[in-house]
Amino acid sequence: MMDVIFYNASQVVTVASGGRARSGAEMRDIGVIEDGAVAIKDGKFTYVGPSDGIDISDADRSINAFGKTLLPGLVDSHTHLVFAGAREEEFARRIAGATYAEIAASGGGINTTVKATRAASKIELIEYALHRLDSCLGFGATTVEIKSGYGLDFENEIKMLEVINELKDLHVVEIIPTFLGAHTIPFDYKERREEYLRLVLDEMLPEVASRGLAEYCDVFVEKGAFSLDEGREIFTKARDLGLKVRVHADQITPGGGSELAADMQAASADHLDNISDEGIARMKASGTVATLLPGVSLFLGEEYPDARRLIDAGLPVSVATDVNPGSCMSENMQLMMSLAALQMRMTMEEVITASTINAAAAVDRAATHGSIEEGKQADLLMFDTPNFQRILYHYGVNHLNTVVKHGNVVMEKRYANA
Ligand code: NIG
Numbered sequence: 355m356m357d358v359i360f361y362n363a364s365q366v367v368t369v370a371s372g373g374r375a376r377s378g379a380e381m382r383d384i385g386v387i388e389d390g391a392v393a394i395k396d397g398k399f400t401y402v403g404p405s406d407g408i409d410i411s412d413a414d415r416s417i418n419a420f421g422k423t424l425l426p427g428l429v430d431s432h433t434h435l436v437f438a439g440a441r442e443e444e445f446a447r448r449i450a451g452a453t454y455a456e457i458a459a460s461g462g463g464i465n466t467t468v469k470a471t472r473a474a475s476k477i478e479l480i481e482y483a484l485h486r487l488d489s490c491l492g493f494g495a496t497t498v499e500i501k502s503g504y505g506l507d508f509e510n511e512i513k514m515l516e517v518i519n520e521l522k523d524l525h526v527v528e529i530i531p532t533f534l535g536a537h538t539i540p541f542d543y544k545e546r547r548e549e550y551l552r553l554v555l556d557e558m559l560p561e562v563a564s565r566g567l568a569e570y571c572d573v574f575v576e577k578g579a580f581s582l583d584e585g586r587e588i589f590t591k592a593r594d595l596g597l598k599v600r601v602h603a604d605q606i607t608p609g610g611g612s613e614l615a616a617d618m619q620a621a622s623a624d625h626l627d628n629i630s631d632e633g634i635a636r637m638k639a640s641g642t643v644a645t646l647l648p649g650v651s652l653f654l655g656e657e658y659p660d661a662r663r664l665i666d667a668g669l670p671v672s673v674a675t676d677v678n679p680g681s682c683m684s685e686n687m688q689l690m691m692s693l694a695a696l697q698m699r700m701t702m703e704e705v706i707t708a709s710t711i712n713a714a715a716a717v718d719r720a721a722t723h724g725s726i727e728e729g730k731q732a733d734l735l736m737f738d739t740p741n742f743q744r745i746l747y748h749y750g751v752n753h754l755n756t757v758v759k760h761g762n763v764v765m766e767k768r769y770a771n772a
Pocket residue numbers: 434463464467574602605650676678679680681682
């Protein structure tokens with residue numbers, strides 16, 4: 355007896371990949387089954403195939419997916435969704451013409467959120483984050499990476515990571531914690547850069563590692579944030595302590611961040627608006643996923659990263675939101691997918707791969723997440739659309755109908771009867 359069977363789906367988009375990221379042209383092969391069915395038992399997929407290949411009475415619950423499309427649960431592999439305060443005022447300044455960099459240089463930006471986050475209690479941070487996770491899930495993300503990076507002193511970076519870890523028990527979205535103590539030099543260490551670096555290296559990292567508070571270490575490698583040498587030192591120490599690596603790389607300037615990511619065997623290098631040819635070649639060799647964040651380009655009114663160049667060069671490309679109060683205030687993965695197609699000239703098939711299996715690979719979970727394959731963890735979405743293309747094409751609205759996380763139906767759209 356199965357736990358749940360979805361049947362008669364107009365399309366089942368399996369993204370079956372054998373448990374690994376897809377690169378280059380392979381990204382366009384997403385394994386669509388027409389009139390498909392999916393069965394789930396004990397948290398795993400047990401059948402994926404045509405509807406007439408399975409007996410729908412052999413389940414505790416069978417869901418008629420007629421006219422609907424099934425997709426693997428989306429993975430949002432890059433967020434900063436634990437924070438306090440908001441930055442509408444800076445938003446207004448940007449609309450009036452100020453740039454993100456100018457606002458940061460004038461003492462705003464990340465440091466504005468650092469002040470608010472330091473002042474907030476754990477309970478407050480949890481409360482804000484739970485709302486944002488509801489929003490992530492409501493648009494289809496069943497697994498979400500979350501970074502620290504708004505504490506930027508020992509006490510508050512640890513506080514943020516404790517919050518991120520506590521969310522695991524409080525929300526159905528699966529959470530992957532990342533330590534981003536090297537997000538920027540905080541305002542109160544402005545004249546004490548070396549001291550802040552020592553704090554990250556000698557105090558924060560050992561505490562994070564010994565308490566198992568993060569799976570990854572991230573560094574914002576950028577002019578005005580952390581240099582290549584500083585990034586290398588932090589990542590080397592993090593890896594020695596058993597943390598894995600992901601990088602904010604080549605966002606505003608081509609600083610060699612993607613080359614560093616490759617050297618450090620990073621799971622993912624993110625942003626990449628200014629990646630060099632050398633960076634592309636090195637990332638290809640190291641198997642590092644290229645995570646693009648089109649919501650940032652939209653929000654900051656900047657040029658979009660060149661996805662075509664990366665895919666055509668054979669890199670596995672992924673798409674994420676970067677939810678944060680400064681450069682992308684949105685949890686909407688469906689919007690990011692439309693932007694990826696419309697603004698980064700990715701094919702719709704590539705966008706599906708980028709937000710499922712490749713996003714899972716960006717958090718080292720391609721073997722268990724990101725595709726609908728027998729034996730894999732049952733994270734499944736049902737959309738109110740007759741095909742996957744409609745999700746991207748009919749943009750700016752939420753097409754999600756039902757969410758299954760780890761085999762459990764955790765969200766269902768319902769309308770009142772008249
Ligand atoms: O990923 N690039 C650096 N950090 C964030 C922005 C953080 C903020 O402005 O609060 C990002 O875009």
